[in-house]
Amino acid sequence: MKRARAALGVVVAVLLTGGIGALSQVPYPVEAAGQAWIRLSWRVSAPGIEECRALTDAELSDLPIHMRRDTVCETQPTVYRLHIALDDRAVEETLIRGGGTRRDQPIHVYRELRTRAGAHRVAIRLTPEPIGNAAGGIEARTGAPSLELTQELELADGEVALVTRGPDGGLEVRRREP
Amino acid sequence: MRSAAARLRSLCWGLLARADRFMNRLYSSRYNPLYHSGAIVVLLLIVLLLTGLYLLFFYRIGEPHASVARITDQAWLGRWIRSLHRYGSDAAVVAVAIHAFRLFAQGRSWGPRTLAWLSGLVLLFVLLVSGWTGYVMVWDVQAQLLAVEGARWLDVLPIFSEPLGRAFVGEQAIPAAFFFLNLFLHVALPVGMFVILWIHVSRIARPGLLPPRGLLWGSVALLLALSVLWPIGMDPSADAFRIPERAALDLFYAFWLPLTRHLPAGAVWVLGLSLTGVALAAPLWTRPAAAQRPEPSAVDARLCTGCEQCYLDCPYEAIAMRERTDGREGVYAVVDRALCVSCGICAASCAPMGIGPPGMTGRDQLERVREFVRLVDPGPRDVVLVGCARGAAGFDALAAGADAFSPAGDGGGAPAGHLPGAFDGSRVFQIPCAGNVHTSVIEYLVRAGVGGVLIVACHPRDCWSREGPRWLEERMYHDREAELKERVDRKRLRLVHASAGEDRELAAALAEFRESLRRLGSAEAESEIDLELECEPAELQEAGP
């Protein structure tokens, strides 16, 4: 009886310890096979545009004397429009504002397009929205770039392709060398 | 809400009692790992510290995956030290879970134990975060999943100017600062755990910080054998340009990952914070209703001789000795009500019976035992059980959740005037903890002519008040104050350890005791039992100190 109990004690201890070993490395299927992802990740600055204009006589007379000035200037933050199409189908169309309280901090694009492995056509456009009477083109006035990429991709099973900004500042696709 | 909590606790206690009994039968109560869960965690933390030092020597933040692979390739040392480090941390999670479950099931999560409960939760949190950083260090597929998931959670908080997740997409090499910070946390957090552990046990006298030697070496040997026979391998390196298809997940640290990956980060925060809130609030929702909460201990300074025994015995360091101010020489005992858990152990330390929670002092017990003998009128061949309400003699204790004990009755845990309950035909004089029973009660029963007195305590390491059975045994057999007097016939006494759920073990011990009493013949009752109380309040000056 005592011996049987001791043997059972050993068996239970071994099973519990083995249980720790098993639960410590459980094969977990993270993602199904046959997929391919396109990741978008980059950052662009979002400098605002300072717009100045003369005050009208009516506006001037509303202000206390010590605050009267000929012109007032306001900084308008840059807003970008992001357009993403995969295989000629629009998957996203959003406006992105800069960070920070004054909305003049850089914006970050960080997206994941999950699709099947195979041939795809991706079209991405990130363009600053026109602000006020910004004549002469917003890019020229603020340095806010317009980014665009349209590319055919043959994606392998399990591959992640990264769309990011290259050394010249434009968008490019980066892939693991096979 | 409170009754739902009490039901849940009762259910947990039932489970725990069954598991304890199973383990006691396999390994004996001395080596039952469930009784030593907290101490096993401390042991494992030490194992982790030692194995971690070795790994630290070979780990390189500049090539995390490759350096861990090199350690794993050291067939003689590195491989099993890494595995021991890994399995040790896994076992630590299991042991912490058992430790917390045990204290919850036993209702040791409120009142003066609140500090231990809350610091315990901090320890658990730090342990899990340390494990997280440990897995990120390896920078394999699991590490990538953990890092990306962590970044996803943090990115919904408005604290970072740039999404952290972008660090892991392969746009640029992951900054060395990331691996440095991770390594720093992985070293600093566990070291911090020892500081928190110090706070955790700060309100406890003589904390059991290590398991008994057999269990200590047994646990280490089992984990070592596992490490040698089933060493941890290497998963492929993290790769931002590959979809992770399969990972070897450590469910002790990443059990939540398969669930949270599919939830929006905001929902993960809501879920995590809710669970944390419920656990942090346990000291509120697990404590009994105000009317059922036992009063802390109080000292009758007129009786206190300043012997310091209660001060030495209190398992919660709730007693201090102060200089007297009443004109008498010496010191007297003072109870800090905020630290006292009302276990009643001090009541049994005190020969003059001058201390104890209301209704639980030696004098209260004597009054109850006299009433008990009058009601039960035990014969010279009868056995009376003096049993802890939370142990095997606390009949229906499991069902009642053990908070139900009230010393106000006749001593059997029954309403005053009712016959106390019985175990296998023997009447039971219930007490809230074996360490609370004053030796005068035992003496009274023997001298009243009871055939035999079977004292039923929980297993020493299972005591809800930590040290009750240990002090009881010393008082009965090793002259610890307030000792059982020599004149008490030890042949009519027996001390058994039987925790809740161990009814069969108690029944066997009772049968064996009855048999030995049968050979002894009938007991004789004394007509007048003078219990020489060391002093009576009337003899002392009326004024306190």
Ligand code: HEM
């Ligand atoms: C790394 C994690 C932990 C370690 C190493 C640890 C260790 C210990 C030790 C050694 C004791 C003293 C036991 C004794 O001598 O009676 C103790 C007591 C205690 N622990 Fe923990 N513990 C940990 C986590 C926790 C957790 C997660 C909880 C609950 C949420 C908890 C709640 C308690 C309580 C309430 C006590 C006091 C028991 C009493 O006063 O009766 N501990 N712990």
Ligand code: SF4
């Ligand atoms: S055991 Fe009793 S007599 Fe001794 S110090 Fe405590 S209260 Fe005083």
Ligand code: SF4
């Ligand atoms: S009742 Fe328990 S915790 Fe309170 S003073 Fe007495 S021994 Fe200490």
